[in-house]
Amino acid sequence: MSAQIFPRNANVIFMLSLIGLTLMSIGIIAALIGIYLSPWYTEVGDAKAQPIPFSHKHHVDELKIDCLYCHSTVEQAAHAGFPSTDTCMSCHSQIWTNSPLLEPARVSLQTGEPIVWNRIYDLPDFVFFNHSIHVAKGIGCASCHAGTDQQHLTAKAQALWMGWCLGCHRNPEEHIRPRDEIFNMAYNPLSLPLSERLALVAEYQIATDGRLTNCYACHR
Amino acid sequence: MSFPMSKSTIIRLAWLPLCLLLVACHTDMYDQPRYSANQPSDFFEDGRSMRPPPPNTVAMGTFDPNSAMFSGRLEGDLVAELPMELTAELLAHGQTRYNAFCAPCHGLTGAGNGVAAYRGGMQVPTLHDERLRTAPIGYYFDVITNGVNRMYSYAHRIPPEDRWAIAAYTRALQLSQYTVAEALHAEELAELP
Numbered sequence: 042m043s044a045q046i047f048p049r050n051a052n053v054i055f056m057l058s059l060i061g062l063t064l065m066s067i068g069i070i071a072a073l074i075g076i077y078l079s080p081w082y083t084e085v086g087d088a089k090a091q092p093i094p095f096s097h098k099h100h101v102d103e104l105k106i107d108c109l110y111c112h113s114t115v116e117q118a119a120h121a122g123f124p125s126t127d128t129c130m131s132c133h134s135q136i137w138t139n140s141p142l143l144e145p146a147r148v149s150l151q152t153g154e155p156i157v158w159n160r161i162y163d164l165p166d167f168v169f170f171n172h173s174i175h176v177a178k179g180i181g182c183a184s185c186h187a188g189t190d191q192q193h194l195t196a197k198a199q200a201l202w203m204g205w206c207l208g209c210h211r212n213p214e215e216h217i218r219p220r221d222e223i224f225n226m227a228y229n230p231l232s233l234p235l236s237e238r239l240a241l242v243a244e245y246q247i248a249t250d251g252r253l254t255n256c257y258a259c260h261r
Numbered sequence: 262m263s264f265p266m267s268k269s270t271i272i273r274l275a276w277l278p279l280c281l282l283l284v285a286c287h288t289d290m291y292d293q294p295r296y297s298a299n300q301p302s303d304f305f306e307d308g309r310s311m312r313p314p315p316p317n318t319v320a321m322g323t324f325d326p327n328s329a330m331f332s333g334r335l336e337g338d339l340v341a342e343l344p345m346e347l348t349a350e351l352l353a354h355g356q357t358r359y360n361a362f363c364a365p366c367h368g369l370t371g372a373g374n375g376v377a378a379y380r381g382g383m384q385v386p387t388l389h390d391e392r393l394r395t396a397p398i399g400y401y402f403d404v405i406t407n408g409v410n411r412m413y414s415y416a417h418r419i420p421p422e423d424r425w426a427i428a429a430y431t432r433a434l435q436l437s438q439y440t441v442a443e444a445l446h447a448e449e450l451a452e453l454p
Contacts, residue, residue, distance in 0.1 A: 104376040107361035113418040120298040131413040132365070136381030155309050157301050166293040221357075 083200035089159045092145045093129075094194060101190040101226070108182060108224045115182075119171040123158050126150050161195050162186070169261050178245045179217045183226045184209070190226040203259075210253035214238040217245070323421070329399070331421050333406065339399030343429055345422070355430030358423050362415055363431075371434045388431060389438045401428035 080086050100106050108115065111124035126149040133143055149156050164170055175185075182189070187198040199205065209216050215230070217238050222228040230238070242249070252258065296302060296310035305312070314320075325331045329344040345351070360369065368374040371388035378385045393400075405424045408414035419427070442450065 104365065104380060106365050106376070109358075109361040110365065110418075123299055125417075127413065128418070132377050132381065132383070134413075135383045135411060136377060154307050157308065160299075165291040166295070166297065167290050 078200075083197070084161075085197045085200050088192065088194035088196040089161060091159055091194065092156050094142055096193045097189050097195060098191055098193050115172045116176050117173055119173065121172050126156060161197050162201065164201055167260060169259050176223055177220075178213075178247055179220055179223070179241055180209075180213070181218050181223045181225065181228060181230070183228065184216045184230070188226075206259065207254055210258070213247050213253075214242050217241045217247075220245075330425075333399040333402035339397045339403060341397040341399065343398055343425060345425055347429060351426050352430055352433055354423070355426035355428075355433075358419065358427050359430045359434075362419060363427065366412075370438065371431065372438075389435060394435050394439060398428050398432060401431050 076082050100111075101108070108121075111128055112121040115121040126146055129143075129146050130150055133140075133146060137143060145156055148154075185199060189195060189198065214235065215238075218228055218230045218233075219241065233241075247253075298311060300310045301308055302310035304310075323331065327335075329335050329340045329342075333339060363371075364375050366373075366375040366377045366383060366385045367388060368378070368385075373385040373387040375385065377383045402421075402424050404412065405419060405427060406414060406416045415424075442453070445453075
Protein backbone atom coordinates (compact mmCIF):
# COMPACT_ATOMS: atom_id res chain seq x y z
CA MET A 42 0.00 0.00 0.00
CA SER A 43 1.55 3.30 -1.05
CA ALA A 44 2.15 6.15 1.44
CA GLN A 45 -0.56 8.75 1.84
CA ILE A 46 0.15 11.84 -0.34
CA PHE A 47 -2.14 14.21 1.57
CA PRO A 48 -2.15 14.62 5.35
CA ARG A 49 -5.32 13.72 7.26
CA ASN A 50 -6.61 17.32 7.58
CA ALA A 51 -6.11 18.12 3.88
CA ASN A 52 -9.84 18.36 3.33
CA VAL A 53 -10.25 20.84 6.16
CA ILE A 54 -7.34 22.97 4.96
CA PHE A 55 -8.76 22.90 1.46
CA MET A 56 -12.21 24.02 2.68
CA LEU A 57 -10.74 26.70 4.91
CA SER A 58 -8.57 28.14 2.16
CA LEU A 59 -11.56 28.21 -0.20
CA ILE A 60 -13.55 30.15 2.38
CA GLY A 61 -10.54 32.35 3.02
CA LEU A 62 -10.09 33.09 -0.65
CA THR A 63 -13.75 33.96 -1.06
CA LEU A 64 -13.73 36.26 1.95
CA MET A 65 -10.52 37.87 0.75
CA SER A 66 -11.89 38.63 -2.71
CA ILE A 67 -15.08 40.06 -1.18
CA GLY A 68 -12.88 42.13 1.13
CA ILE A 69 -10.72 43.42 -1.72
CA ILE A 70 -13.75 44.31 -3.82
CA ALA A 71 -15.40 46.05 -0.86
CA ALA A 72 -12.21 47.98 -0.16
CA LEU A 73 -11.96 49.05 -3.82
CA ILE A 74 -15.59 50.24 -3.80
CA GLY A 75 -14.86 52.03 -0.52
CA ILE A 76 -11.88 53.80 -2.05
CA TYR A 77 -13.93 54.66 -5.16
CA LEU A 78 -16.62 56.29 -3.01
CA SER A 79 -14.26 57.92 -0.55
CA PRO A 80 -13.41 61.63 -0.60
CA TRP A 81 -9.80 60.58 -1.10
CA TYR A 82 -10.71 59.44 -4.62
CA THR A 83 -13.58 61.84 -5.41
CA GLU A 84 -11.81 64.87 -3.86
CA VAL A 85 -15.08 66.04 -2.27
CA GLY A 86 -14.41 68.66 0.38
CA ASP A 87 -10.77 68.84 -0.67
CA ALA A 88 -9.75 72.50 -0.84
CA LYS A 89 -7.00 72.93 -3.43
CA ALA A 90 -4.21 75.47 -3.17
CA GLN A 91 -4.56 78.22 -5.78
CA PRO A 92 -2.01 80.68 -7.20
CA ILE A 93 -4.01 83.42 -5.46
CA PRO A 94 -5.93 82.34 -2.35
CA PHE A 95 -9.20 83.62 -3.82
CA SER A 96 -12.10 83.45 -1.40
CA HIS A 97 -15.74 83.08 -2.50
CA LYS A 98 -16.72 83.61 1.14
CA HIS A 99 -15.17 87.10 0.98
CA HIS A 100 -16.32 88.15 -2.44
CA VAL A 101 -19.70 86.41 -2.74
CA ASP A 102 -21.03 86.03 0.77
CA GLU A 103 -19.64 89.19 2.32
CA LEU A 104 -19.26 91.57 -0.62
CA LYS A 105 -22.37 90.19 -2.40
CA ILE A 106 -20.76 90.17 -5.84
CA ASP A 107 -22.93 88.24 -8.28
CA CYS A 108 -21.55 85.02 -9.81
CA LEU A 109 -22.06 86.65 -13.23
CA TYR A 110 -19.47 89.34 -12.54
CA CYS A 111 -16.75 86.70 -12.71
CA HIS A 112 -18.40 83.71 -14.42
CA SER A 113 -20.11 85.83 -17.05
CA THR A 114 -20.49 83.20 -19.78
CA VAL A 115 -22.49 80.76 -17.66
CA GLU A 116 -25.85 81.77 -19.16
CA GLN A 117 -24.81 81.54 -22.82
CA ALA A 118 -22.04 78.98 -23.02
CA ALA A 119 -21.16 75.42 -22.09
CA HIS A 120 -18.55 76.66 -19.68
CA ALA A 121 -18.91 79.05 -16.78
CA GLY A 122 -15.26 79.92 -17.29
CA PHE A 123 -12.74 81.54 -14.99
CA PRO A 124 -12.47 85.30 -14.57
CA SER A 125 -9.75 87.01 -16.58
CA THR A 126 -7.06 88.96 -14.81
CA ASP A 127 -8.75 92.08 -16.11
CA THR A 128 -11.85 91.14 -14.10
CA CYS A 129 -9.96 91.02 -10.81
CA MET A 130 -8.07 94.19 -11.67
CA SER A 131 -11.27 96.17 -12.34
CA CYS A 132 -11.40 96.38 -8.56
CA HIS A 133 -7.89 95.48 -7.44
CA SER A 134 -6.18 98.09 -9.60
CA GLN A 135 -7.63 100.52 -7.07
CA ILE A 136 -8.16 98.63 -3.82
CA TRP A 137 -5.85 96.32 -1.88
CA THR A 138 -3.24 97.35 -4.46
CA ASN A 139 -0.33 96.47 -2.19
CA SER A 140 -1.58 93.07 -1.06
CA PRO A 141 1.23 90.53 -1.54
CA LEU A 142 -1.48 87.89 -2.14
CA LEU A 143 -2.44 89.68 -5.36
CA GLU A 144 1.09 89.80 -6.79
CA PRO A 145 0.37 87.01 -9.35
CA ALA A 146 -2.55 89.06 -10.72
CA ARG A 147 -0.38 92.15 -11.12
CA VAL A 148 2.34 90.13 -12.85
CA SER A 149 -0.28 88.52 -15.10
CA LEU A 150 -1.66 91.92 -16.09
CA GLN A 151 1.81 93.08 -17.09
CA THR A 152 2.97 89.98 -18.97
CA GLY A 153 -0.36 88.92 -20.43
CA GLU A 154 0.15 85.37 -19.15
CA PRO A 155 -3.06 84.13 -17.56
CA ILE A 156 -3.34 82.98 -13.96
CA VAL A 157 -3.66 79.20 -14.02
CA TRP A 158 -6.34 78.17 -11.52
CA ASN A 159 -6.40 74.59 -10.33
CA ARG A 160 -9.55 72.84 -11.53
CA ILE A 161 -11.98 71.67 -8.85
CA TYR A 162 -14.85 70.23 -10.90
CA ASP A 163 -13.57 68.29 -13.88
CA LEU A 164 -15.64 65.80 -15.87
CA PRO A 165 -13.97 63.05 -17.90
CA ASP A 166 -13.49 64.09 -21.54
CA PHE A 167 -16.08 61.54 -22.72
CA VAL A 168 -18.93 63.36 -20.96
CA PHE A 169 -20.77 66.22 -22.62
CA PHE A 170 -21.93 68.92 -20.25
CA ASN A 171 -23.42 72.36 -20.77
CA HIS A 172 -24.07 75.02 -18.15
CA SER A 173 -26.38 77.23 -20.20
CA ILE A 174 -29.16 74.65 -20.60
CA HIS A 175 -29.24 73.98 -16.86
CA VAL A 176 -29.32 77.67 -15.98
CA ALA A 177 -31.98 78.35 -18.61
CA LYS A 178 -34.19 75.56 -17.26
CA GLY A 179 -34.16 76.68 -13.65
CA ILE A 180 -31.33 74.64 -12.11
CA GLY A 181 -29.37 76.87 -9.74
CA CYS A 182 -25.63 76.91 -9.10
CA ALA A 183 -26.27 75.62 -5.58
CA SER A 184 -27.80 72.37 -6.88
CA CYS A 185 -24.38 71.35 -8.13
CA HIS A 186 -21.91 73.66 -6.36
CA ALA A 187 -23.54 73.82 -2.93
CA GLY A 188 -21.72 75.88 -0.35
CA THR A 189 -19.22 77.47 -2.75
CA ASP A 190 -20.19 80.87 -1.37
CA GLN A 191 -19.14 79.79 2.13
CA GLN A 192 -15.68 78.52 1.19
CA HIS A 193 -12.44 80.40 1.67
CA LEU A 194 -10.72 78.03 -0.74
CA THR A 195 -12.98 76.34 -3.26
CA ALA A 196 -13.62 72.63 -2.67
CA LYS A 197 -15.80 70.10 -4.46
CA ALA A 198 -19.30 69.79 -3.04
CA GLN A 199 -20.39 66.85 -5.12
CA ALA A 200 -18.72 63.88 -6.79
CA LEU A 201 -19.66 63.97 -10.47
CA TRP A 202 -21.06 60.42 -10.63
CA MET A 203 -23.17 59.45 -13.60
CA GLY A 204 -25.81 58.27 -11.12
CA TRP A 205 -26.00 61.74 -9.65
CA CYS A 206 -26.59 63.38 -13.05
CA LEU A 207 -29.22 60.75 -13.85
CA GLY A 208 -30.95 61.19 -10.49
CA CYS A 209 -31.81 64.75 -11.34
CA HIS A 210 -32.53 64.07 -14.99
CA ARG A 211 -35.16 61.55 -13.83
CA ASN A 212 -36.70 63.83 -11.21
CA PRO A 213 -35.94 67.46 -12.09
CA GLU A 214 -38.90 68.56 -9.93
CA GLU A 215 -36.76 67.83 -6.84
CA HIS A 216 -34.25 70.51 -7.84
CA ILE A 217 -36.02 73.08 -9.96
CA ARG A 218 -36.33 76.71 -8.91
CA PRO A 219 -37.71 79.90 -10.45
CA ARG A 220 -35.26 81.46 -12.91
CA ASP A 221 -34.69 84.58 -10.81
CA GLU A 222 -33.30 82.44 -7.95
CA ILE A 223 -30.57 80.79 -10.06
CA PHE A 224 -27.69 82.66 -8.46
CA ASN A 225 -29.17 82.66 -4.97
CA MET A 226 -27.00 80.20 -3.05
CA ALA A 227 -29.26 80.21 0.02
CA TYR A 228 -32.47 79.28 -1.82
CA ASN A 229 -33.95 75.87 -1.01
CA PRO A 230 -35.82 74.33 -3.99
CA LEU A 231 -37.96 72.24 -1.62
CA SER A 232 -39.42 75.40 -0.11
CA LEU A 233 -41.90 75.40 -3.00
CA PRO A 234 -44.74 72.84 -2.78
CA LEU A 235 -44.46 69.91 -5.21
CA SER A 236 -47.37 71.08 -7.34
CA GLU A 237 -45.67 74.41 -8.05
CA ARG A 238 -42.39 72.68 -8.84
CA LEU A 239 -44.18 70.39 -11.30
CA ALA A 240 -45.76 73.48 -12.83
CA LEU A 241 -42.27 74.97 -13.29
CA VAL A 242 -41.08 71.77 -14.98
CA ALA A 243 -43.99 72.13 -17.41
CA GLU A 244 -43.48 75.87 -17.86
CA TYR A 245 -39.77 75.48 -18.65
CA GLN A 246 -40.65 72.61 -21.02
CA ILE A 247 -38.24 70.14 -19.48
CA ALA A 248 -38.32 66.86 -21.37
CA THR A 249 -40.01 64.15 -19.31
CA ASP A 250 -40.17 61.57 -22.11
CA GLY A 251 -36.90 59.88 -21.09
CA ARG A 252 -34.81 61.84 -23.54
CA LEU A 253 -32.70 63.18 -20.68
CA THR A 254 -31.62 59.73 -19.52
CA ASN A 255 -30.75 58.57 -23.01
CA CYS A 256 -27.01 57.76 -23.16
CA TYR A 257 -26.71 60.08 -26.12
CA ALA A 258 -27.61 63.12 -24.00
CA CYS A 259 -24.28 63.01 -22.20
CA HIS A 260 -22.09 60.71 -24.27
CA ARG A 261 -22.13 62.20 -27.75
CA MET B 262 -23.74 24.60 -22.06
CA SER B 263 -24.48 21.79 -19.63
CA PHE B 264 -23.62 21.64 -15.95
CA PRO B 265 -21.34 20.38 -14.56
CA MET B 266 -19.12 21.72 -17.35
CA SER B 267 -16.63 19.38 -18.87
CA LYS B 268 -12.99 19.88 -17.98
CA SER B 269 -12.08 21.07 -21.47
CA THR B 270 -14.79 23.75 -21.42
CA ILE B 271 -13.40 25.08 -18.15
CA ILE B 272 -9.90 25.19 -19.56
CA ARG B 273 -11.11 26.91 -22.72
CA LEU B 274 -12.88 29.61 -20.69
CA ALA B 275 -10.08 30.05 -18.15
CA TRP B 276 -8.84 33.24 -19.86
CA LEU B 277 -12.12 35.07 -19.16
CA PRO B 278 -11.19 36.35 -15.66
CA LEU B 279 -8.27 38.13 -17.35
CA CYS B 280 -10.85 40.54 -18.81
CA LEU B 281 -11.29 41.92 -15.30
CA LEU B 282 -7.82 43.40 -15.66
CA LEU B 283 -9.03 45.55 -18.57
CA VAL B 284 -11.73 47.15 -16.45
CA ALA B 285 -9.24 49.24 -14.53
CA CYS B 286 -7.43 50.56 -17.58
CA HIS B 287 -9.47 53.57 -18.57
CA THR B 288 -7.74 56.81 -17.83
CA ASP B 289 -6.76 57.39 -21.46
CA MET B 290 -10.38 58.26 -22.31
CA TYR B 291 -10.68 60.49 -19.24
CA ASP B 292 -8.01 62.84 -20.54
CA GLN B 293 -8.16 62.61 -24.29
CA PRO B 294 -5.41 64.18 -26.38
CA ARG B 295 -7.36 67.35 -27.14
CA TYR B 296 -7.72 70.68 -25.40
CA SER B 297 -10.83 71.47 -23.44
CA ALA B 298 -11.91 74.97 -22.38
CA ASN B 299 -9.56 76.78 -20.01
CA GLN B 300 -6.93 74.06 -20.20
CA PRO B 301 -3.32 75.29 -20.03
CA SER B 302 -1.06 74.55 -22.97
CA ASP B 303 2.70 74.43 -23.25
CA PHE B 304 2.52 74.77 -27.03
CA PHE B 305 1.61 78.46 -27.09
CA GLU B 306 3.90 81.07 -25.61
CA ASP B 307 1.32 82.65 -23.32
CA GLY B 308 0.28 79.27 -21.94
CA ARG B 309 -3.36 79.23 -22.99
CA SER B 310 -5.08 76.79 -25.28
CA MET B 311 -8.05 79.14 -25.79
CA ARG B 312 -6.57 81.54 -28.31
CA PRO B 313 -7.43 85.21 -27.92
CA PRO B 314 -8.46 86.77 -31.25
CA PRO B 315 -5.77 88.95 -32.88
CA PRO B 316 -6.02 92.62 -31.81
CA ASN B 317 -8.71 94.69 -33.57
CA THR B 318 -10.66 91.73 -34.95
CA VAL B 319 -14.38 91.35 -34.39
CA ALA B 320 -16.79 88.48 -34.91
CA MET B 321 -19.08 88.69 -37.95
CA GLY B 322 -22.29 90.51 -37.15
CA THR B 323 -21.14 91.93 -33.83
CA PHE B 324 -19.72 95.22 -34.99
CA ASP B 325 -20.77 98.00 -37.27
CA PRO B 326 -19.44 101.53 -36.82
CA ASN B 327 -22.53 102.94 -38.54
CA SER B 328 -25.05 101.17 -36.32
CA ALA B 329 -26.29 102.83 -33.14
CA MET B 330 -26.86 99.36 -31.70
CA PHE B 331 -23.21 98.36 -31.75
CA SER B 332 -21.38 101.68 -31.41
CA GLY B 333 -23.75 103.93 -29.47
CA ARG B 334 -23.10 106.61 -32.08
CA LEU B 335 -24.63 107.87 -35.30
CA GLU B 336 -22.32 109.87 -37.55
CA GLY B 337 -19.94 110.39 -34.66
CA ASP B 338 -22.51 111.73 -32.21
CA LEU B 339 -23.72 109.81 -29.17
CA VAL B 340 -27.30 108.71 -29.72
CA ALA B 341 -30.02 110.21 -27.56
CA GLU B 342 -32.59 107.48 -28.27
CA LEU B 343 -32.55 103.84 -27.24
CA PRO B 344 -31.95 101.88 -30.49
CA MET B 345 -34.50 99.25 -29.43
CA GLU B 346 -37.99 99.15 -28.04
CA LEU B 347 -38.29 100.11 -24.38
CA THR B 348 -40.26 97.39 -22.60
CA ALA B 349 -40.81 96.33 -19.01
CA GLU B 350 -38.83 93.12 -19.75
CA LEU B 351 -35.90 95.15 -21.02
CA LEU B 352 -35.83 97.19 -17.81
CA ALA B 353 -36.15 94.07 -15.63
CA HIS B 354 -33.30 92.45 -17.55
CA GLY B 355 -31.28 95.64 -17.23
CA GLN B 356 -31.81 95.53 -13.49
CA THR B 357 -30.31 92.03 -13.15
CA ARG B 358 -27.34 93.09 -15.29
CA TYR B 359 -26.86 96.35 -13.41
CA ASN B 360 -26.99 94.57 -10.05
CA ALA B 361 -24.42 92.02 -11.20
CA PHE B 362 -21.96 94.22 -13.08
CA CYS B 363 -22.33 97.78 -11.81
CA ALA B 364 -23.72 97.61 -8.27
CA PRO B 365 -20.49 96.27 -6.67
CA CYS B 366 -19.04 99.76 -7.22
CA HIS B 367 -21.88 102.14 -8.02
CA GLY B 368 -24.30 100.70 -5.45
CA LEU B 369 -27.82 99.39 -6.00
CA THR B 370 -29.22 102.90 -6.44
CA GLY B 371 -26.24 104.38 -8.29
CA ALA B 372 -25.22 106.61 -5.39
CA GLY B 373 -21.60 105.46 -5.66
CA ASN B 374 -21.66 103.48 -2.41
CA GLY B 375 -21.22 99.85 -3.59
CA VAL B 376 -19.19 97.37 -1.54
CA ALA B 377 -15.94 98.15 -3.35
CA ALA B 378 -16.48 101.74 -2.23
CA TYR B 379 -17.36 101.25 1.41
CA ARG B 380 -15.36 98.10 2.13
CA GLY B 381 -12.46 98.74 -0.24
CA GLY B 382 -12.37 102.54 -0.14
CA MET B 383 -12.64 103.03 -3.89
CA GLN B 384 -13.73 106.51 -4.99
CA VAL B 385 -16.83 105.99 -7.15
CA PRO B 386 -18.85 108.95 -8.45
CA THR B 387 -22.62 109.09 -8.10
CA LEU B 388 -24.74 108.62 -11.23
CA HIS B 389 -27.15 111.26 -9.96
CA ASP B 390 -25.54 114.54 -10.89
CA GLU B 391 -26.76 117.14 -13.36
CA ARG B 392 -24.12 116.36 -16.00
CA LEU B 393 -24.90 112.63 -16.09
CA ARG B 394 -28.67 113.15 -15.93
CA THR B 395 -28.56 115.25 -19.07
CA ALA B 396 -25.96 113.14 -20.91
CA PRO B 397 -27.41 111.30 -23.95
CA ILE B 398 -28.18 107.62 -23.33
CA GLY B 399 -25.46 106.65 -25.80
CA TYR B 400 -22.94 107.96 -23.26
CA TYR B 401 -23.74 105.08 -20.88
CA PHE B 402 -23.31 102.58 -23.68
CA ASP B 403 -20.00 104.22 -24.47
CA VAL B 404 -18.78 104.11 -20.85
CA ILE B 405 -19.63 100.40 -20.51
CA THR B 406 -18.02 99.63 -23.87
CA ASN B 407 -14.82 101.62 -23.54
CA GLY B 408 -14.49 102.37 -19.84
CA VAL B 409 -13.69 105.81 -18.53
CA ASN B 410 -10.51 106.87 -16.69
CA ARG B 411 -10.27 104.48 -13.73
CA MET B 412 -13.30 102.42 -14.73
CA TYR B 413 -12.48 99.38 -16.87
CA SER B 414 -14.29 98.38 -20.05
CA TYR B 415 -16.99 95.74 -19.66
CA ALA B 416 -17.33 95.07 -23.39
CA HIS B 417 -15.97 91.54 -23.26
CA ARG B 418 -18.38 90.50 -20.52
CA ILE B 419 -21.59 92.34 -21.47
CA PRO B 420 -23.03 91.90 -24.98
CA PRO B 421 -24.35 95.07 -26.73
CA GLU B 422 -28.05 94.29 -26.12
CA ASP B 423 -27.39 93.97 -22.40
CA ARG B 424 -25.41 97.21 -22.39
CA TRP B 425 -28.47 99.03 -23.72
CA ALA B 426 -30.64 97.31 -21.13
CA ILE B 427 -28.29 98.60 -18.42
CA ALA B 428 -28.30 102.09 -19.94
CA ALA B 429 -32.10 102.10 -19.89
CA TYR B 430 -32.16 100.89 -16.30
CA THR B 431 -29.65 103.58 -15.30
CA ARG B 432 -32.10 106.15 -16.65
CA ALA B 433 -34.82 104.58 -14.49
CA LEU B 434 -32.56 104.80 -11.45
CA GLN B 435 -31.90 108.46 -12.15
CA LEU B 436 -35.61 109.08 -12.42
CA SER B 437 -36.14 107.28 -9.11
CA GLN B 438 -33.80 109.73 -7.36
CA TYR B 439 -34.72 112.91 -9.22
CA THR B 440 -38.22 113.57 -10.45
CA VAL B 441 -39.68 117.05 -10.60
CA ALA B 442 -43.02 117.23 -8.80
CA GLU B 443 -44.79 118.72 -11.84
CA ALA B 444 -44.16 115.52 -13.82
CA LEU B 445 -46.28 113.44 -11.44
CA HIS B 446 -49.94 112.50 -11.82
CA ALA B 447 -52.45 114.07 -9.46
CA GLU B 448 -52.93 110.91 -7.33
CA GLU B 449 -49.17 110.43 -7.02
CA LEU B 450 -48.81 114.05 -5.98
CA ALA B 451 -51.40 113.47 -3.26
CA GLU B 452 -49.24 110.66 -1.80
CA LEU B 453 -46.22 112.95 -1.37
CA PRO B 454 -45.42 113.81 2.25
